[in-house]
Amino acid sequence: MGGGWRGSGSAASTSRAPMLNRISSCRSIRLGQVQPQAPGHRTVFLNDRDANALAKFKGNSVSTTKYDVLTFLPKGLFEQFRRVANLYFLMISILSCTPISPVSPITNVLPLSLVLLVSLIKEAWEDWKRFQNDKSINNSSIDMLQDQKWVNVPWKKLQAGDIVRVKQDEFFPADLIFLASTNPDGVCYIETANLDGETNLKIRKALEKTWDYVSPEKVSAFRGELQCEQPNNSLYTFTGNLIIQKQTLPLSPNQLLLRGCSLRNTQYIVGAVIFTGHETKVMMNSMKIPSKRSTLEKKLDKLIIALFSTLLCMCLLGAIGSGIFINEKYYYLRFESGKNSDPQSDPDNRFVVAVLTMFTLITLYSPIIPISLYVSVEMIKFIQSNKFINNDLHMYHAESNTPAQARTSNLNEELGQVEYIFSDKTGTLTRNLMEFFKCSISGEVYGTGVSEIEIGTAQRNGLKVEIKKSSAEAREKGFNFDDARLMRGAWRNEPNPDSCREFFRCLAICHTVLPEGEETPEKIRYQAASPDESALVVAAKNFGFFFYKRTPTMIYVRESHVEKMGKIQDVPYEILNVLEFNSTRKRQSVVCRYPEGRLVLYCKGADNVIYERLLDGDLDLKKRTREHLEQFGAAGLRTLCLAYRDLTPDMYEKWNEKFIQAKSSLRDREKKLDEVAELIEKDLVLIGSTAIEDKLQEGVPECIDTLFRAGIKMWVLTGDKLETAINIAYACKLINNSMKQFIISSEIDAIREVEDRGDQVELARFMKETVQNELKRCYEEVQEHLRSVSGPKLALIIDGKCLMYALDPSLRVMLLNLSLNCSAVVCCRVSPLQKAQVTSLVKKGANRITLSIGDGANDVSMIQAAHVGVGISGQEGMQAVMASDFAVAQFRFLADLLLVHGRWSYLRICKVVTYFYYKNLTFTLTQFWFTFRTGFSGQRFYDDWFQSLYNVMFTALPVIVLGLFEKDVSASLSKKYPELYKEGIRNTFFKWRVVVIWAFFAIYQSLVLYYFVIATSTKGMNSSGKIFGLWDVSTMAFTCVVVTVNLRLLMMCDTITRWHHTTVGGSILLWFIFVFIYSGISLPKEQKNIYLVIYALMSTFYFYLVLLLVPVAALFGDFIYQGVQRWVFPYDYQIVQEIHRHEIDSRMGSLQIGNNLTPEEARSYAIRQLPGQKSKHTGFAFDSPGYESFFASQAGVSIPQKAWDVARRASMKPRSKLSQEN
Incomplete structure (x- = not known):
């Protein structure tokens, strides 16, 4: 009987009424068992809509729009007026509608309306595209179980508990619990590219109890109760239980199919809807990360506050002047008497006069705040990001077909002021293309190759290294091992053949790798969670232990030369438990059963983690292996230790009960699983260790050297061993022989002695005391170094254990002071949290601009903690890219991003902001000087339309061109002379000193523009013999202002293109076209100020003389200053x-x-x-x-x-x- 969704319609309802009654009556007992949803988990009844109705789960329709038809205007306007500048101009526009305003409302309303119109059109267009996308997704179709058959319905009709069928290459419509598949053993393959950008296929496994629910007839009879966690945004965790026939089955992420993923290599799967719509994990992750604001933008807010303060001072001065000026001597200003008299010209109440004049002048001087500044800067940044950064071919990686990507346009100029870079190592400085290079088995080293780091170390010590051509060059990717003692079964002749066999089986069994393609060594492909795992499985294959097939419970290995030379046998190993790797455990274990019944736990992980869990005894093997690990680390190789433990059936059964119980827990499942793992991951027998080489990316040393010359300090934060980290730092030129190195490590004898005692409290006390003493000693040496006239540069190397104590509130200031005096810092064995803490320490503690760059999920917190986050699209998926502000394919592109685009963006935005400040101040001050001539009455100097269009038409386009095309030097010179970047670090072009200089010349030019025009026009007459009036003089002054500020823009440009000529000349020409048309229109009497004014002016020689001489006089001071500055105090x-x-x-x-x-x-x-x-x-x-x-x-x-x-x-x-x- 179908308990799924039923179609609507009277006919359908009538025909099914008897059946509905039967279902309701037989379900009445079941409904009595439905409990309210607990705060910590939810209960969903599968294939039972009526039972789920009480829970009122959300529907599956999604909406990503910000507005609808009714809310667009109010909500859109609210968003716009959250900006202080827009709110300010709204108040000014309201004020201009009152009788005290000397200007018509159009003066302030028009610019504000244009700015709001442009912003709202942009918002509407973007929201319309979101609406169309939502509509397309919500109406996508899917097969849903209905009345014992599959019915095609739109996604938006799905509800929690429904059973759906997803076919190959289709997307999952909601978060599903995987029940059954057409593939054998209940397996399906999914692609998660829409979630995390990873294109490699992942395997999901259904519970064995649900494998048979494939046909609609059988699924219709399926009933189950699903208890799971509440909806959350964690893509990689899930805890739940499926209760079928009173049996509780634990669920994990292996049974979860997330909305947005697609089904691959599987005919179809059957799943149960668990989370819908906005409660799906992908939608809960679609929340925007709080946008970052650049440092320059924050300083821009301070500049706006300074301008507003200047405005208030100007208005206050005018108000006081008005109160003094109004007295009986000027009785004729009172046009009316009695009740109808104008309070603003009443000498009997000077306080009222001053207050009203204050508000009058606020509306008159309002252009001092540039209304179009924010819109112009946003437009410039958007074009810089989308057209310049995204299209730069020098940041395009042809091998992976990956261009640079600016994921935000808010931080372009921040790229030009970075002082500290925090970088991951693996996949960021290195290629993350792992190759099995060496190994240690039972105390014997195998592998004769020479790593790149060893070559660099030898060269550093003046030694010559002969590199013999490796026979491994012909082998497959991921395997660069060269030692005949282990190849082609020769390991059987080694003194330790049993250890070799255990070593190879551990490589072939202890993993979560998924094989793809044909089951032959030449054609098989491996899908692995990390390149390290893939390299280890490839190594096992080359050693003769070929892993070729996996099911949910079995692993099949084709073993060669095990019993006798040349013999090949397929061996099935039953996988009983997998204790998965995470950044906290730093190890992975597998419990397996051999065909003959042997129970073994294989474990691989970080050396320090494995050594803590080894069986007592065999000290010689442990010592030799540790020495080999140090050798591998010195060679820059990534190391893992391998160990095993034989288990008795009784021991395993007791442990497995606890494991199943922990796995079925809905609360703190991960914590309980870790606790249970500790019970069995002990008393291990050491097999040996692996050494994997990860070569440096192309151009990394040169890039780091260039960044150093640019004044940028670099920190490398890695999880590798101390020796590996140091040698990688040498190889990429982060540190060199001339540097004085401070090393703070927990790998010293004194700390090991305390560790061996097993007293954690004593260990913590001793570690903190040791770290404090080391920091103090290093800092004292730094102080001595700083007092010396000359000395080497400094480098700090610290490991994760010591860093944990150094980040303590009582020590972090000392750590910060020490670090800031070092040119390079290397932190090894650090966790993702420590990476973020170190970044925040410098960002907040030192108030320096920081950049974090990484490629993996463990770098996300570090990327988000920095001022600027850069993600590298590499081998570890796209999590880092999705969390970043900018994305590149290779570390070497960072030089182009910072030294070219970052530096140019900083220079451009600085010039745009200061030019806006200058041109608005110049224009407003001419009106301010006129106020002194009019007795502080608030009489306007310019026509309303002149003031309205000054910012949005006559001076708008040239500043956009300045922000897009300005370059002080070419890109090649920016990289030839990276020292130029220091001007951005010092914020040379946006200091208050620069603002004051621009203010000085704005004052100077406004005085020239106003008083020269006024002084020379006192005796001027037009062609009719009439002397110039107010509107004649103001039109001449405005013409001179437009010409002067546009020409001043050309003077500040270091690069002039045809766009500069076009926009500057076009803006001046546009003014003349406008004033010709405006002056020729006969307007109502009260707006007839400019009628025929320009025609009268242009009929006189005087107008042309003023237009020629006044801008030259105004710009003369700037010309002299630029010459002296360039000659005496040149910029770099x-x-x-x-x-x-x-x-x-x-x-x-x-x-x-x-x-x-x-x-x-x-x-x-x-x-x-x-x-x-x-x-x-x-x-x-x-x-x-x-x-x-x-x-x-x-x-x-x-x-x-x-x-x-x-x-x-x-x-x-x-x-x-x-x-x-x-």
Whole structure:
């Protein structure tokens, strides 16, 4: 009888009435058992909608829109007015509608409306696209069980407890519990690319009790009760129990199929809906991470506050002046008397006059706050991200077909001010392409290869290394082992053949790898959770233990040469339990049963974790293996220890009962499983260790060296051993022989002695005391170093155990002070939490701009903790990328991202903000000076339309072009001279000193623009013989303002393109077109101020004379300042410009780069490298020679030549302060 969803409609209801009554009556007892949902878990009745109705689970329809038809306008406006600037202009617009406003409402309402209109159109378009996407998803179809048959229904109709059938290549419509599959042994394959970006297939296993529920007839009879955790956003955890026929079966993530994943290599599966709609894990993860704000944007808020304070001071000054100015002497200002008199001109109440004038002047001076600043900056950043960063071919990785990706546009300029980089090692500095390289079995080392780190170490010590060509080169990817003693069954002749066999079986059995393809060694493919696991299984295959098949309960291994040379046999091993790896346990175990009945626990994990759990005795083997581990670590290899334990049936059965009980727990399941694992993962017998090589990525040493020269300090945070971390740091030029190294390690004899006693309290006390003493000693040495005239650079190396105590509130300040004085820091054996803590320590404690870069899920917290997070799309999926602000495919692209795009973005945004500040202050101050001439009455100087369109039309486009195309030096010079980046670290271009200088010239220019026009117009007359009136003078002044501020923009540009010419000339031309049309329209009498004014002005020679001389006089001071500044106090980039021009002059004899060279020829000239000391440690990863960003090839680019350049260039020497500051 179908208990699933039933169709609607009267006919259907009538025809099924008897059946419905029967179902209701027979279910009445069942309904009495339904309990209210407990806070900690939920209960879902499978294939039983009526029982689930009481729980009122959410439907499966999803909506990602922010608005609907009714809420768009109010909610959209509310979002816009959350911005302080928009709220400010709303208040000004309201104020301009009152009688005290000297300007018409259109003056403030029009700019605000345009800004709001653009923002709302953008919001509406984005929300419409979200609505269309939601509609398409909600109406997708799926097969659902209904009346003993599969019926096609839209996703939005599904409810918790429904039974569905998902076919191959279809997406799961909700979070499902996997019940059955067409594949044997209840297995299915899924792809999670929509969740975490990983394209490798993952295996899911149904419970054996539900394998048979495939046909609709059998599924219709299925009834079950599902108890599980409440909906949450954890993609990789799930706890629940399935109760069938009074039997409780534990559920794990292996039975969970998440919405958004797709079914692969499986005809179809049957599943039960558990979480729907917005309660699915993918939807609960779709919450946006709180957006980060750049440091410059925060300083911009302070600038707006400063402008507002300036506005209040100006208005207060005018209000006081008005109160003083209004007295009986000016009785004629009172046009009316009695009750109808104007209170703003009443000398009997000067306080009221002052207050009303204050509000009048606020509306009059409101343009001092740039209303279009935020919109313009957002537009510039958006284009920078989507058109420049995302399309830079020099950050495109052809091998993986991966371009750079700016996942946010809020932090472009933050990339230009980074001072500290926190980097993961594996997959970030290295390739994360693991190759089995060496091993130690029963105290004997196998493997004759020489790793890249060993080569680098030998070169560092002045030794010559002969690298023999390895026969392993012809072997498959993941296996770079060369030692004939273990190959082709030769291990049977070793002194320890039993240990070798145990070693190989551990590699072949202790894993969660999924085989794919044909069951032959040449064609099989392995899907593994990590590259390390895949490399170990590949190694087992090459040693003659070929893992080729897996079922939920069995592993099949084809073993060669085990009993006698040449013999091959397929051996099935029953997998009884899997104790999975996690970052806390740092180990993985498998309990298996041999065909002959032997029970064995195989365990592999970090050396320190395995050694803690070894059986007492065999000290010689432990010592030799530890020595081998240290050798492997010194060679830069990743190590794991392998161990086993034989179990008796009685011992295993007792333990397994506890394991099943822990696995069935709904509360703290992971914790209980770890506790149970501790009971069996002890008294282990050491087999040996593995050593896997992970080579450095291409260009990493060169990139790090470049970043060092840019003034950026780098920290490497890794889970590797101390020796491995140090040697990797040497290999990538993070540290070198000339550095003084401070090493704080827990691997010292004194700490080991305390550990051996087993007293954890004493150990914690001793560790904290030791770490405190070490930090104090190192810091005292640093102080001595700082007092010396010259000395080596410093490096700090600390391991995770010591770091745990160093991050204690009582010691973290000392750690921070020590670290900030080091050029490089290496933290080894650290956890994901410690990575985030270290990043936050520098970010908040030192108030320095930080960047974190990583490629794995364990780097997510570190990436989110930093000011800027960069994810690397590598071998460990896309979790890091999804949590990041920017994504690149290789670490070496970080140099382009920071030194080119970051530096340019910082420079551009700084210039855009300061230019906005300047042009609005200049315009407002001309009105302010006019207030003194009008007795502080609040009379406006400019026509309302002039003031309305100043920001949004006559000066809008040039500043956008400035923000998009400004470059002080080319991309190639930015990387040739990375020292230029220090200007961003020092925030050279947005200090208060820079703001004050711009304010000074805004005041100077406004005085020139106002008083020169006023002074020279006192005797001016138009062609009719009439003297110039207010609107004649104000139109001339406004024309001079538009021309001056647009020309000033050209003066601040280091790169001028055709877009600059077009927008600056177009803006000035647009003003004349507008004023011609506006002045020629006959408006109502009260708005007829400008009627025919421009025509009268342009008929006089005086107008042209003023238009020529006044902007020149206004800009003269800027011209002199720029010349003196460039000559006497040049910026670093100006020196590089001169060096570059000097070299071109010496070769071409030309003053301008573009005069005699094509763009291709101009880009081909090499620039001399700044002299620098070579490191004693040489790198071994190779970078591609030459660099030039495609942005340098922009058509029409020319470098403006200024009058002082020629003299400056003549006296220029090839030395700069750049080389003095490292």
